[in-house]
Amino acid sequence: MRGIEKIGLGLFLVGLIAFLVIPFLGSYRLSEELVLENTKEIHREKMAELLSPLYGKEYGSSFSFLAAYRDQFNPYNDDLKSQQLWDDVIWDDYTFPIAKASLQSPVKENPWIYFGLSIGMAVLGGFLNNFRKHADQPEGVKNNGIFHSSMKNRGWMGIVSGTLLILFYVVLYWFPAYLVNLVAMVDPISRFLSGNPASQWFLYGLIYTLAILVMGIRMFRKYRGNRYQQLRTASVMFFQTAFAFLIPEILVLLNQPYFDFKNIWPLDYDFFYEYQISTFLSAGGVGMFMLVWGILLILVGVPVFTYFFGKRWYCSWVCGCGGLAETVGDPYRQLSDKSLKAWKYERWIVHSVLALAVVMTVLTIANYFSGFSLLGNVTNQLHSFYGFAIGSAFAGVVGTGFYPFMGNRVWCRFGCPLAAYLGIVQRFKSRFRITTNGGQCISCGNCSTYCEMGIDVRWYAQRGQNIVRASCVGCGVCASVCPRGVLKLENGPEQNRINELPILIGNDSIRIKQ
Amino acid sequence: MNRDRHVVIIGNGISGVTCARTLRKLDSDIRITLVSGESKYFFSRTALMYVYMGHMKFENTQPYESFFWDKNRIGLKEAWVEKVDFDAKTLFFVSGESLSYDTLVIATGSKPNKFGWPGQDLKGVQGLYSKQDLELMEETTHKGVARAVIVGGGLIGIEMAEMLSYRKIPVTFLVREKGFWDNVLPREEADLVGRHIHEHHIDLRLETELKEILSDSNGRVRAVVTSTGEEITCEFVGLTAGVSPNVDFLRGSKLEVNRGVKVDEYFRTNLPDVYSIGDCAEFETAPAQDRKNIEQVWYTGRMHGETLAQSLCNKPIPYRPGVWFNSAKFLDIEYQTYGVVPPTVNPEEIKDFYWEHRGGKISFRMRMDSERKILGVNAFGIRLSHEFFDKAIREKWKGEKVITQLEKANFDPEFFEPHFIEIQKAFLVQFGGDFRPAKKSFVQKLFGAKA
Numbered sequence: 008m009r010g011i012e013k014i015g016l017g018l019f020l021v022g023l024i025a026f027l028v029i030p031f032l033g034s035y036r037l038s039e040e041l042v043l044e045n046t047k048e049i050h051r052e053k054m055a056e057l058l059s060p061l062y063g064k065e066y067g068s069s070f071s072f073l074a075a076y077r078d079q080f081n082p083y084n085d086d087l088k089s090q091q092l093w094d095d096v097i098w099d100d101y102t103f104p105i106a107k108a109s110l111q112s113p114v115k116e117n118p119w120i121y122f123g124l125s126i127g128m129a130v131l132g133g134f135l136n137n138f139r140k141h142a143d144q145p146e147g148v149k150n151n152g153i154f155h156s157s158m159k160n161r162g163w164m165g166i167v168s169g170t171l172l173i174l175f176y177v178v179l180y181w182f183p184a185y186l187v188n189l190v191a192m193v194d195p196i197s198r199f200l201s202g203n204p205a206s207q208w209f210l211y212g213l214i215y216t217l218a219i220l221v222m223g224i225r226m227f228r229k230y231r232g233n234r235y236q237q238l239r240t241a242s243v244m245f246f247q248t249a250f251a252f253l254i255p256e257i258l259v260l261l262n263q264p265y266f267d268f269k270n271i272w273p274l275d276y277d278f279f280y281e282y283q284i285s286t287f288l289s290a291g292g293v294g295m296f297m298l299v300w301g302i303l304l305i306l307v308g309v310p311v312f313t314y315f316f317g318k319r320w321y322c323s324w325v326c327g328c329g330g331l332a333e334t335v336g337d338p339y340r341q342l343s344d345k346s347l348k349a350w351k352y353e354r355w356i357v358h359s360v361l362a363l364a365v366v367m368t369v370l371t372i373a374n375y376f377s378g379f380s381l382l383g384n385v386t387n388q389l390h391s392f393y394g395f396a397i398g399s400a401f402a403g404v405v406g407t408g409f410y411p412f413m414g415n416r417v418w419c420r421f422g423c424p425l426a427a428y429l430g431i432v433q434r435f436k437s438r439f440r441i442t443t444n445g446g447q448c449i450s451c452g453n454c455s456t457y458c459e460m461g462i463d464v465r466w467y468a469q470r471g472q473n474i475v476r477a478s479c480v481g482c483g484v485c486a487s488v489c490p491r492g493v494l495k496l497e498n499g500p501e502q503n504r505i506n507e508l509p510i511l512i513g514n515d516s517i518r519i520k521q
Numbered sequence: 522m523n524r525d526r527h528v529v530i531i532g533n534g535i536s537g538v539t540c541a542r543t544l545r546k547l548d549s550d551i552r553i554t555l556v557s558g559e560s561k562y563f564f565s566r567t568a569l570m571y572v573y574m575g576h577m578k579f580e581n582t583q584p585y586e587s588f589f590w591d592k593n594r595i596g597l598k599e600a601w602v603e604k605v606d607f608d609a610k611t612l613f614f615v616s617g618e619s620l621s622y623d624t625l626v627i628a629t630g631s632k633p634n635k636f637g638w639p640g641q642d643l644k645g646v647q648g649l650y651s652k653q654d655l656e657l658m659e660e661t662t663h664k665g666v667a668r669a670v671i672v673g674g675g676l677i678g679i680e681m682a683e684m685l686s687y688r689k690i691p692v693t694f695l696v697r698e699k700g701f702w703d704n705v706l707p708r709e710e711a712d713l714v715g716r717h718i719h720e721h722h723i724d725l726r727l728e729t730e731l732k733e734i735l736s737d738s739n740g741r742v743r744a745v746v747t748s749t750g751e752e753i754t755c756e757f758v759g760l761t762a763g764v765s766p767n768v769d770f771l772r773g774s775k776l777e778v779n780r781g782v783k784v785d786e787y788f789r790t791n792l793p794d795v796y797s798i799g800d801c802a803e804f805e806t807a808p809a810q811d812r813k814n815i816e817q818v819w820y821t822g823r824m825h826g827e828t829l830a831q832s833l834c835n836k837p838i839p840y841r842p843g844v845w846f847n848s849a850k851f852l853d854i855e856y857q858t859y860g861v862v863p864p865t866v867n868p869e870e871i872k873d874f875y876w877e878h879r880g881g882k883i884s885f886r887m888r889m890d891s892e893r894k895i896l897g898v899n900a901f902g903i904r905l906s907h908e909f910f911d912k913a914i915r916e917k918w919k920g921e922k923v924i925t926q927l928e929k930a931n932f933d934p935e936f937f938e939p940h941f942i943e944i945q946k947a948f949l950v951q952f953g954g955d956f957r958p959a960k961k962s963f964v965q966k967l968f969g970a971k972a
Binding site for chain 1: 843
């Protein structure tokens with residue numbers, strides 16, 4: 008490793024450690040005004056009363072503060088639940104806003120300093136580590152030592168990274184009140200973009216985008232001389248930064264609904280939820296445009312683009328999940344399971360998620376139009392189940408946390424309902440295929456090893472058969488790593504796209520199949 | 522034929538495995554056993570280098586999952602064959618066991634050449650062919666190797682040089698010829714690869730041979746002496762001066778063995794029910810004018826296996842290879858060839874078109890006969906369609922027609938620089954012709970690499 012790369016790595020680690028330490032700084036002091044400011048009107052009186060024992064006391068950590076909060080709050084709420092007084096139960100979780108308001112910490116005082124020390128340092132370090140990578144080597148495949156790497160082959164570094172990621176997602180989704188320091192740290196950025204204070208989702212979106220940008224630079228270096236890889240990396244960097252991160256915030260600044268124009272149902276599973284629909288309907292022309300745009304993407308965008316280009320147009324050029332997988336996740340792509348068994352599991356699981364998303368959405372819409380007479384609250388429970396199990400646990404914790412264990416496309420391969428929908432179109436009505444080059448395959452296995460979707464590419468290549476698979480996201484890495492120029496991603500006529508009885512060119516002895 | 526006859530195949534490389542798989546496809550009854558001492562499961566020999574360099578795990582080089590063999594009822598016998606009793610139709614293994622057969626297929630591949638160099642059997646001196654060779658190399662080069670010397674400038678030699686470079690071991694590469702692999706490559710291509718070898722900081726010594734390998738007091742290599750008299754200190758020597766048939770265990774038996782097992786065009790040996798395919802087979806007469814008596818290539822091994830299986834199940838069919846093709850990768854530069862492109866030609870009989878990219882790492886050569894009909898092509902750093910050139914060469918297209926349609930032959934990934942345009946322009950300059958070079962598409966102009 009060169010000097011600058013070492014410095015970069017060092018800075019990144021400093022930033023990472025700062026990021027991990029920051030949540031533990033400062034103290035928490037609650038007052039009645041803060042409770043009143045951060046609770047809904049119907050809960051104000053009760054919350055102020057419940058939390059009154061905490062007023063004026065200083066708590067040295069988020070743990071002691073939140074424990075005290077729960078000591079007061081939980082018995083009351085649990086009692087209501089046990090009496091089945093559902094209408095009186097306080098369903099809202101106020102831990103995050105109240106913890107954030109009560110926080111007194113140097114981070115809150117000097118957010119920019121701590122931002123620079125943590126995220127800033129990590130980004131700078133990542134940049135320095137990446138921007139000259141492989142400068143002393145000629146262009147070409149850079150897979151040396153991957154299986155000798157502790158980070159990339161499930162060694163201790165991979166296990167530590169995966170564990171940290173999983174931990175981060177669990178805290179982010181279910182215990183965000185412990186992250187208020189970090190959220191307060193990015194408040195100024197959020198205020199600058201949207202005029203509002205930051206939520207844990209803003210923090211997440213910011214880190215997510217920066218991670219894609221920094222690791223996108225790594226992709227440019229790794230795939231020097233490979234225009235396809237560089238262009239699609241630039242594309243996911245652009246769509247994440249502009250469409251997923253900046254535009255929604257700016258929309259909020261302009262008093263419009265928060266909306267990601269490239270997120271498509273059923274990946275965007277709450278698109279048809281009641282509160283979303285009413286947001287669209289109450290936002291005038293812009294809201295109506297968003298609703299129509301979203302529906303057009305589902306009904307026209309997906310089938311048409313997938314017909315012409317395969318599902319790659321979305322999965323490895325546009326999608327945010329794909330964007331993270333193709334940049335941050337690229338070092339782990341070889342860890343996907345290529346066995347036939349894994350393929351069977353994949354088909355069952357991913358199509359089940361699609362079915363679940365469709366059923367949930369149909370019920371939601373039916374319920375909406377029947378004025379909630381059909382199912383009442385049942386759809387809400389369905390939503391919270393889906394949000395918990397699929398939206399958070401599967402897509403987040405497993406989807407990203409498992410990068411270092413099961414490869415970078417766990418969510419896309421086994422869980423994403425949109426990928427399942429795109430895949431059905433790609434498999435049955437598309438011009439996209441991966442062509443194999445006559446008899447040139449030497450069965451070396453680089454293609455299969457580096458397929459993030461766990462497709463056994465070699466199985467097709469060595470028999471001269473085109474690869475037409477629902478799961479292929481068209482990342483093109485199989486073609487990049489092939490040492491004999493056997494694989495090519497192509498859009499072409501549907502005729503002979505699927506060649507069931509391939510013949511390997513070159514042996515005239517048996518040209519005519521008997 | 523007997524429905525439950527037992528076909529035993531010695532060797533589970535690409536030839537033996539293709540033969541076994543094809544047999545099973547054609548006949549669901551016969552009993553098939555693959556014998557190998559090297560590895561229980563079939564692996565891709567060509568991928569051994571990637572295991573060493575950490576691109577893959579050894580399991581990743583195995584094209585079929587372990588259930589495949591049970592499912593297809595192909596028996597796997599992990600053992601080394603010591604000798605064959607052709608009268609009793611029985612194999613005897615080193616382990617003391619034996620196995621009888623009705624039909625025997627010998628597909629034992631090759632072994633690295635050793636030309637009687639002094640010191641060639643010292644510790645730290647080896648070739649690279651088998652799984653065991655790889656394991657030995659991993660063990661030997663794990664530490665304590667400050668320099669390695671590779672002897673012989675072929676495909677395995679350059680692979681070995683790349684492997685050692687991964688371990689940051691400086692390599693001196695002794696090549697007897699004037700240019701790298703120039704018994705196969707024309708001058709320009711040999712130079713192109715030679716430059717790329719230097720670019721990787723490999724010390725390429727052309728026109729230099731190995732004279733002697735010197736030992737330290739523990740029987741390990743400590744240096745080599747070259748034909749120029751220079752002594753090069755090294756702790757590892759790779760012998761990669763080609764391979765020869767791995768048939769020593771058959772010598773002195775009833776089976777006729779020359780350099781390899783002698784076979785006719787049906788892969789029949791001099792003994793009934795005994796056949797030989799792949800690297801270890803030596804044809805009485807070469808299968809075609811442009812072919813050798815011993816074919817030592819992955820692709821030909823596969824074709825031998827495929828063809829013999831047809832013969833064993835149906836009526837005998839002779840081996841008739843089609844248009845020659847091959848490929849390799851020299852460090853970062855891919856190479857493909859179709860048809861006949863010998864290193865040197867008589868310019869009176871042969872028209873030669875050669876184009877090289879200004880960067881010096883991409884090239885295209887087309888050989889034509891005196892009527893300017895295509896004979897073959899060489900490509901470096903660009904990918905060409907096998908199907909296209911198989912057809913063009915088989916149908917003896919005019920060179921001009923090939924170049925006119927070159928866009929169709931392009932197999933490079935999307936958005937890559939459209940080199941075929943420059944090739945077309947160069948062809949027009951050199952040979953003239955009644956066509957216009959292709960134009961860059963809008964997308965290529967917008968996103969494509971600079972031409």
